[in-house]
Amino acid sequence: MDILCHTFAVDRGDLSRTAVLSNTEAPPAPGEVVLRVDTFALTANNTTYADLGDQLGYWRFFPAEAPWGVVPAWGFADVIASACDGIAPGERLYGYWPMATHARLTPVRLTPDSLVDATGHRQALPAAYNLYLRTSGDPAWRPDLEAIQALLRPVFITSFLIDDLLGDVTPPPEQVVLTSASSKTALGLAWLLQQRGMAVAGLTSAANLAFVQGLGCFGTVLPYDRLDALPRGLCSATVDFAGSGTLRQRVRDHLDDPSAWRLAVGFTHRDATPEAHPPPFFSAADRLRQRGRDWGRDEIARRVADRWADFAPWVAQRLTVQAGRGLADVEAVYRQLLAGGVPANVGHVLSPAA
Template structure:
């Protein structure tokens, strides 16, 4: 019987495993076993923004009060009634935190397909595509975990960097990144750091907890790393800045806005390690400087697909990914330490650790529900 984790939408700590009755496939459907998936702070953001950004809509739970958490990783076709997918083929894509998914492949080609299920028609194609591992240029069997853990996050990092450059850095001279030890933040810092020495390159300042300062400095992609408890005094508030908020902390956002005032030229929110602040109301009231906006990666991706074409975007993203993987896998110590977990209880423990902010920044958690 298929098993999934159901999360109460207005209380992310309230979770339960739910079994449902297996059903036979209809013509044109494929049943996948969900094999190995990543669980990161980004998935907590999916839950926190589940209603506002429609993340709960991908894998409906059948109950308006709960949702199924989307995760990135790998699945294997175990039953197929679609000519484009053979039993035994492995795909990379977006899955529920569970052990099975039935899809309706559409627009299939040698590289993969999109899920044509009716409830996914209105959802962004970035999340609906399943890549055939045997034809995926970015796939490396030896680094499946790194792909699952970092590729979706790095796509967001790449698009944030592109968004900042697309807007000429908003006229700023520095960019501040909160939760600087998080994977999406340091991916963004890595992309920004590739522009060092170029006209208009921004100084990259990472903001993190005191416990994560050493790890964040060792990455080498930040020009400066500041601990939260040293703010606002340690900030160069006289220099115009852009703030990219990966934490969602209302208190930190206010500290930044009040320190810079009108010298803060853009403020955007990407994630929410402080997810409780995201669910609270009124955190942006009466802030000096620009109104904080939500950065939605698919919107920037859509713009670039129109300008460069899908192949052009994938080519640029792929080249950046190859460069990013070099320090991730070969730095001493590596930027990422893969930790594997098996079974529902282990998956639940990782989810709770991430939810409560107890996961170490260098760890990347891979899950399989099979015990």
Template sequence: MTVPTENVDFVVNKSNLGKCRFVSSGVTPLGEGEVRFLVEKYAFTANNVTYGVAGDMLKYWQFFPAEGDWGRIPVWAIGSVVESKHEDFGDGDRYYGYFPMSTTLIVKPDRVNSRGFFDGTLHRQESAPTYNQYTRVTPEQGFAPAYENHSMLYRPLFTTSFLIDDWLAENEFFGAKTLVLSSASSKTTFGVAHQVALRGDDGCTIVGLTSPANVEFVESLGCYSKVVTYDDIKSIPNDEPVAYVDMAGSANVNAAVHHHFADQLKLSSLVGLTHWQEGGQNADMPGATPQTFFAPDIIQKRIKELGAQEFQATVGAALAKMYDFADQHIEIVIRSGQDGVESVYQEMLAGKTTPNQGFIVSMNG
């Protein structure tokens, strides 16, 4: 494959995410043991916006540093080898993992095996292993050619959904009879609802919170027992124990949930920031103390308990069912080039996308 003569980064201002630009530079020569990837395509979702919003707090900016006040938002992508100084990597080898919104990426493969590798680049070693792992794009690793876009779009989100459901079930839903999920139209959230619904009588009554504009879509999913708008939270019965999983990150919504359910609120788990513009701290709320759910920690726990292969097989089987479920409700939209990159980013940042679409983007397209 032809080695690119330049690299292009899409960077955003860390303190003003709406400000963005493309930065071109010459390619850096490879060191011994390094590999250069061409970033073929990636998924962009509200989850990636969360990476920017929480970039300092959760150290997402550290994965792919940029100069000054600028940062590169990480994305889940497929890359192909275009240059290698590592004996185990050849031109055209394809891997899935964490990439920047750039045209190329240099990695230093470590712990290489037939399934993939970990990036041994020094500045990434303090990060959770999940973010440094790259998987071969082969059917044996769960990447059927017809489902590559599904893998990029849904694998990170639905893996989190699977882990939340698994964690809730392991803890017997913290004694709750009702599970309340905010941002019910988001893919991660309806992934949780789908998994819990599959448990039948072993699960909970599932209430989805959403905006009036998304009620029809959320109801069409068929995995919620009840759909309630944010301004109607008080209509939910509060005479039984409740578990709350928050994907929205809205201070107002969280306050309404806590004050409505009060001592009946047995779990308040913070996962996402789809309503990041409404974020903020709430002090002295009744009910369970809010706690942050961090998927990589749960992944490492399960891998230790089950072993990596059994864990991946279990998640893979669940993902296959969720892909089929998503295909009934979501259209995968392809955009390419710099205009495609920026338009998807700005629309997602401003909350102007519709819940029945998922985006695959290629800067090299």
């Protein structure tokens, strides 16, 4: 039976312009499954996917006709029709979905805890995004923490990889400065750095100051207008989640160390200020590929799962999950994120079905 699918899309040339695209999904062809997308998280991480859609290939995961692009999101979906041996209707998967009511996969490499999507157009894309976890066999899955998993497990992997990269920095930094310290990727990184005894300084807006101070994983927390109080004279590393050239230059000028290690990660405070020496942009996919060669996929998964098992219940006590239903709610939250209007202690987990 054909299935009517509705997809939230954005104009790739004007991210403030949105539409709902509708199409009919045919029954699964041999080897395919069709899923109903149940819930996904919508955070600043998704707007970063849109910002870098062309540069890093995020538009290519779920192609749409120009000028539209489909922003990927992390969450859960249930198989409603299967023509793939080893997967039955009712199975629940965690992974990378379109912001849509339905999705289609071509599963291969089935194991008790995971599978890989082998849909043709995704084969040239980073393998990490083609991996789906089967909740029935995922040792890290907890039904009471599904919302936290959707919100933070993807960005926690990024946090883990940045923390791992910082371990390679020579000389080792004496302090790590995080801009947009209230962002969810920064939160995970600060927690990881604290676990290994690193001094962490966070810069945030005045509105988010109390939240970041209350987390307990930053040694120093300052509003942006007081960044001149950051400790100087230390070997410092800066990880920028804000994406503001003006802010990066202010931090660089204050620390007054041209050789200080710097990395750009996100765009929570976009501006187009040109920089004489912009930091390199972090590619989680590249670091994941490197560690895949060094450690192997199973060892990466084990190390991330070990850290996640401690982090998830800790962070669940510090975030408020807000649920929404329907693509109208998806659009409303997306626009809030573009405008920077989502409180730092709030995470949105949405169901695309009304």
